[in-house]
Amino acid sequence: MEELSAAEAEPEDAETAASDPESPVIATRALTKRYRGGQLAVDGLDLTVPAGSVFGFLGPNGSGKTTTIRMLMGLIEPTSGTARVLGRPMPRASRAVLPHVGALIEGPAPYGFLSGRDNLLRYDSADPTADPRTRSARVAAALDRVGLTAAGGKKAKAYSLGMKQRLGLAAALLRPRRLLVLDEPTNGLDPQGMREIRSLVRELASDGTTVFLSSHLLDEIEQVCTHAAVMARGRLITQGAVRDLAAGARGRLVVTTPDVTDAARVLKEQGVADVTVAEGRVTGEPPERELADVNAALVTAGVRVRGFGVERASLEDAFVALTGEGFDVAG
Numbered sequence: 199m200e201e202l203s204a205a206e207a208e209p210e211d212a213e214t215a216a217s218d219p220e221s222p223v224i225a226t227r228a229l230t231k232r233y234r235g236g237q238l239a240v241d242g243l244d245l246t247v248p249a250g251s252v253f254g255f256l257g258p259n260g261s262g263k264t265t266t267i268r269m270l271m272g273l274i275e276p277t278s279g280t281a282r283v284l285g286r287p288m289p290r291a292s293r294a295v296l297p298h299v300g301a302l303i304e305g306p307a308p309y310g311f312l313s314g315r316d317n318l319l320r321y322d323s324a325d326p327t328a329d330p331r332t333r334s335a336r337v338a339a340a341l342d343r344v345g346l347t348a349a350g351g352k353k354a355k356a357y358s359l360g361m362k363q364r365l366g367l368a369a370a371l372l373r374p375r376r377l378l379v380l381d382e383p384t385n386g387l388d389p390q391g392m393r394e395i396r397s398l399v400r401e402l403a404s405d406g407t408t409v410f411l412s413s414h415l416l417d418e419i420e421q422v423c424t425h426a427a428v429m430a431r432g433r434l435i436t437q438g439a440v441r442d443l444a445a446g447a448r449g450r451l452v453v454t455t456p457d458v459t460d461a462a463r464v465l466k467e468q469g470v471a472d473v474t475v476a477e478g479r480v481t482g483e484p485p486e487r488e489l490a491d492v493n494a495a496l497v498t499a500g501v502r503v504r505g506f507g508v509e510r511a512s513l514e515d516a517f518v519a520l521t522g523e524g525f526d527v528a529g
């Protein structure tokens with residue numbers, strides 16, 4: 199904590215708008231990146247990440263997420279448009295901003311021949327602003343934070359991918375951070391590893407740290423994030439509170455019945471659009487009319503109705519409704 203208050207006292211830092219809790223932690227305006235080969239990777243992006251949010255940056259592979267993150271972190275220059283992080287322009291203010299940002303971008307790459315603890319000690323000593331006298335306490339706290347205290351003495355080459363990912367997070371957490379940027383933090387992990395990283399993200403966020411994480415997994419965003427932005431082909435499709443995004447899409451009417459053919463016919467007669475038949479289930483867009491009448495029509499037609507209702511819309515429904523295409527993770 200001492201380090202943070204010392205850094206905060208610097209006049210350069212006093213300018214950061216992050217001292218205003220209401221101002222967005224990330225704000226981009228018309229942010230655009232065209233690579234030299236001509237590829238338009240990010241196209242006119244207006245992104246607003248509220249302070250304290252767990253913000254999911256969602257999109258299929260190749261939709262421009264990594265390119266955006268690299269611009270936010272000052273690693274590459276935008277072709278046009280602006281990006282502000284903690285209230286300061288990037289990449290210009292990188293030196294003032296980046297000490298407050300923990301990032302896990304390229305995936306974990308610890309030295310295998312060093313223990314997890316020694317990797318962190320080495321990483322910390324590469325930071326000229328880190329006080330060597332408090333180094334071992336800082337490393338111990340970071341290991342504890344990610345649940346690697348017991349494994350801290352093991353060589354990193356013996357770590358599972360999930361443990362390496364947690365070690366990467368520990369490195370990002372050596373200093374107090376206002377923002378954590380995680381690019382596909384659960385990519386390649388098994389379900390248990392995914393659960394661990396997700397609960398760690400929730401825990402970090404509960405301390406008030408803003409977390410910006412990219413993912414191509416819709417259910418991950420629904421499970422972990424308070425807010426999300428959806429990208430497709432370099433463009434922003436929508437952004438906002440996850441709750442509102444899903445609510446924007448209408449749910450599906452679902453009828454469970456052994457008589458799927460008759461049920462599908464009756465639903466169409468009742469004005470249900472986009473009727474789809476699956477094993478023991480017929481679904482469609484909920485009609486404007488009274489649902490009880492639709493149900494009664496099914497029963498009158500002799501359809502044996504085992505279940506009838508509207509399923510809550512998911513973020514996936516919202517994505518499909520907004521883009522008119524499926525969420526193709528293979529991109």
Ligand SMILES: Nc1ncnc2c1ncn2[C@@H]1O[C@H](COP(=O)(O)OP(=O)(O)OP(=O)(O)O)[C@@H](O)[C@H]1O
Pocket residue numbers: 233234235237238239257258259260261262263264265266414
């Ligand atoms: N250095 C580069 N030079 C040229 N084109 C690039 C470069 N990096 C990325 N691209 C292209 O820009 C587009 C967006 O890529 P980007 O990596 O930002 O997407 P992404 O959403 O992060 O996908 P992924 O999850 O696969 O990394 C893609 O079409 C990609 O091929």
